[in-house]
Amino acid sequence: MSVPLSTSAAVKPLLEIKNLQVGFQTQNGLVPAVNGIDITLMPGQTLAIVGESGSGKSTTAHAIINLLPGSGRITGGEVLFEGRDLTQLNEKQLEEVRGRMIGFVPQDPMANLNPVWSIGFQVEEAIRANGIATGKEVKQHAIRVLKEAGLADADKRLRQFPHQFSGGMRQRVLIGMGLSSRPKLLIADEPTSALDVTVQRVILDHLATLTREIGTAVLFITHDLGLAAERAEQLVVMYKGKVVESGPSREILENPMHPYTQRLVAAAPSLASRRIQSSQKNLTDLGYSAPRAAEGLDLVEAAAARAGKQAATPVAGGPAIKVDGLTKVYRIRGAKRDARDFKAVDDVSFTVERGTTMALVGESGSGKSTVAKLLLRLEDASEGTITIGGRDTATLRGRALLDLRRTMQPVFQDPYGSLDPLRNIGNTIAEPLQVHRVGDRASRRARVDELLDQVALPSALATRYPNELSGGQRQRVAIARALALKPEIVILDEAVSALDVLVQAQILRLLADLQAELGLTYLFITHDLAVVRVIADHVCVMQRGKIVESSTVDKVFDNPQQDYTRELLNAIPGANLKLGV
């Protein structure tokens, strides 16, 4: 398989981006998104651009094939593809390049297929447009392409519509389309970030095999450093529209030079969990030290600090939460009177000790969020009991239910939906106090200031509105609101999932500090097993409504008992990286 290169100079770069500048025209003039970046990609190579949202990574990807959204335009620089500057091509010439020479796999499979046309139609039009096949061969080629992409029954599914496909299957269709004309370059823009981790793994494996066979170079855009390092030989780290560091993946991971990259390495949960794994065995041998400039963002350090504090304050009293045989059945209304029962939560039992963190891990549809709703009495259980602080919650009404709500508060996932946009921050945080008639105006205001301070936000924000804040700041406000009534239990339903890694690390750190300070009990619901390693003591793995494995975090990570747990663990990006740190 390996044919050595005769001379390195003989291989010309496939793609050379030189001093590329992209800006978006707004009311306030041209806002730059990419400020002069250089990237070189060799034929057959896989290169990943890593960055947080707003770093300019997706804009770069779109600029290559000149598909910038809205008012975006290239304001300078060159995009040399096989020596030809793509920025100088006219529309007709660009059409020749797109699809045929450069394939594109977009981010959100749900939004990238036209809902009104069948799958077959959309694949076939791509094949026809690029002149890959004509006449009756088009359909045959479409079937072949989809089969390659992993849709075994493609011939039967050509006439189906996108909404009849799952997210993973749609992404396979998009990959099939992107590769249908054997392009020399495939741009994959966060191709799996909308999918479950296990699906992500299978699809990326498949993509890697396919592109290797065809010899297609891949430009892989992702926010996940672990994923990037695992999937690409070369890494480009972008920050504020600039390349801050680039080079071979392993080297960057092991020896990040730029402080921003150091932060990213320190804060990426996938890498952190991997590092913790290795550190237990030979941390001292490796002489592990936190990357410089990590400034409290190092998750390994955070986890160690947390473990230390947790050990220092022994658990007292009975369990905070005891769930026994919890079951929730939904009636699904079918078209032909086939109303059937769907067990979203199926005989779930677990106990959360006071002052500890229990993580509930599962993929979409596993029932983990339903458990949260049942605990919070947002919905009623079909069967089973929930005991909180020694009391069965099912029978609580009125005053007693209010008391229960006072001891247990939630933080939800969507930072843009969790705060009422028309209420200022102060009123939002004070609402729990108002509802529960705690204190008077002045004391509430004092409490709001105190809470803002606890979540490290300035008290000046009290009179401001949510849309002035970033996602991470909104989540802090949500945490402050949850803490207003001094609850014992906080239910964190994917509370950090929507955040960029650095912000996520910051919030995880904040949560750990608050737990140590206030003795809180957390139920941490997440799809991301990597985060669990950093924040939790115990973990329950859920699959299709059932708990398949339940143990301490160390045991689950070091010695998983179930196939599904192993699958999840292997799906954590970076699983194949032998990270000694």
Add this chain to the structure above:
Amino acid sequence: MSSNFTGPPTDVTTVGGRSGTHYVAPLDETPLVGVDAVKVAEKRSNLWIDAWQDVRRRPMFWISAALILLVALVALFPGIFTQTPPNNNCILGNSNGGPADGHPLGFTKQGCDIYSRIVHGTSTSLSVGFIVIVLTTTLGILFGAFAGFYGGWVDAVLSRLGDIFFSIPYILAAVVIMSVLSQYRSVWSISLAIGVFAWPSTARVLRSEILRVKNADFVMASTALGLSRFKILLKHVLPNSIAPVIVITTISLAGAIVAEASLSFLGVGLGSNIMSWGNDINQAQNDLRSAPQTLILPSIALSVTVFAFISLGEVVRDALDPKARALR
């Protein structure tokens, strides 16, 4: 398997000079900022503040606002604008006459002053408009809010009811009602006749908006706080769903004015003793060839008023709906 290339090139130094080599940008090129640092902006911002900032920069807003203010002034204080009585003192000898001293727009077929009739017709149009929107907005909010928020059978019953009213074009319904109420033709009865069938569109708009808002996490958070369902509807869901209702209300006001004029034009609207642009247009239609101004002038008054409210609605929609803003 392709033969020309198979593995990653290592240590390749090419023209770009960066492939394979470890490149680090100088720190001063992109200085690090604190993670998620809080910047307290100079100005507060929420939906309403932003909408105002947006609206005040648009000439269309000021034009329509000025027109509406003028129309409102004319409606409230017709005496400021004309001393000529609209109904009596009509001299048949002036029938369809052109402008004369003190009668800047000429005369109607009955020899009445057109300008004065237009001035005095304004309050009729506006009154009907306002009574109708009070009616449609009240009914629309009640039906839409309860149907959308409580869902289930409440929604089924209320929405079907709305469908039934929606299925009769409201002007046709008003024609029937006004035909039956021929003895009781007044501003109130005509407003009732229009409003009773015009509310479902408000209800539909609000319902779909509430369906969107009620699933937001902040609603769940309030439930978890122990706030009652009704209070959540009142304090969180309604305020966040009301913006499109304001837009549709402005446009409904224009619609109601058109409806009144149409009904009066058809002769089932207001009695001839009540000043109405629709009535005057009705009276003038047979003289289109000989005296078009008797028809055109009240039509202009009517159209300008309608235009003012519709453009205000459009401007407000642009300001309140981020999707509409993207269309500009």
Add this chain to the structure above:
Amino acid sequence: MTGYIFRRILQAIPVFMGTTFLIYFMVFAMPGDPIVALFGDKTPNPAVVAQLRAQYHLDQPFIVQYLIYLGGIFRGDFGLSFSGEPVTAILARTFPVTARLAILALLFETFFGILVGLISGLRKGKLFDASSLAVSLVLISLPIFVIAFVGQYVFGVWLGWARTTVGSGAPLQDLILPALVLASVSFAQIVRLTRASVIETSGLDFVRTAYSKGLSSRRVIPVHILRNSLIPVVTYLATDFGVLLVGATITEGIFNVPGVGNTLYQAIIRGEGPTVVSFVTVMVLIYLVVNILVDLFYGLLDPRIRYVK
């Protein structure tokens, strides 16, 4: 798809019952003698009054009256007009004329509305867009009878291009001006709707993906942008059909088109209450049927509805 059709028709039944009940209620549950009220200030022919009393079974309890009336509708019996002619006979005579006018207007407004809206949406912010927005705003602000009179005056009286009233038999060339007038308001709405829809769709991810596949804009615009933008336009056409019916009543009246609308118009002007009620009922029924048809068409346009599980 059959399941969808079946469900849609099933849903229409309570609405049909409700609307007919409502119309009946508006007339016959009002205080006083409904027959007298329907005649307004006219003195009715006693024979006609007796005939109406029998037709509407006013001696029976209200709900029985309604059921008898409903039974009549199902048998295609809408009663007699003011002059004593069966409503169905008038319909048979006038409906083809109105259908011709309405179809002509629908063709005008959809074709030109979508065309102008599409160009406007694709050239957002350009001169064409700005002017089409301005013109449509003005058109929306003009009540239909104002447009009708202006049209009559400009094209009929002033330029002399068209006849101000439609000749007997309603030849197609005479219907062009009324159809344009009838189409004008909805045309403006369709322009705005198509424009908004085109701009929104153009920004969607699947359009970018279509371009990324190497498709030209000559293919992407009709196949991906326009095709998807039509869905809200069709929805609008359904709800707007009521406006079209009201518009047809006024337009046919002003241009003296011998159609269903004109019959209603004349009845309204002359205060012939019973005829008004019958024809409003007919129009509401047409509206309901058209809405069902449009919904079925909608199912064809949007597979997500067709294949709902």
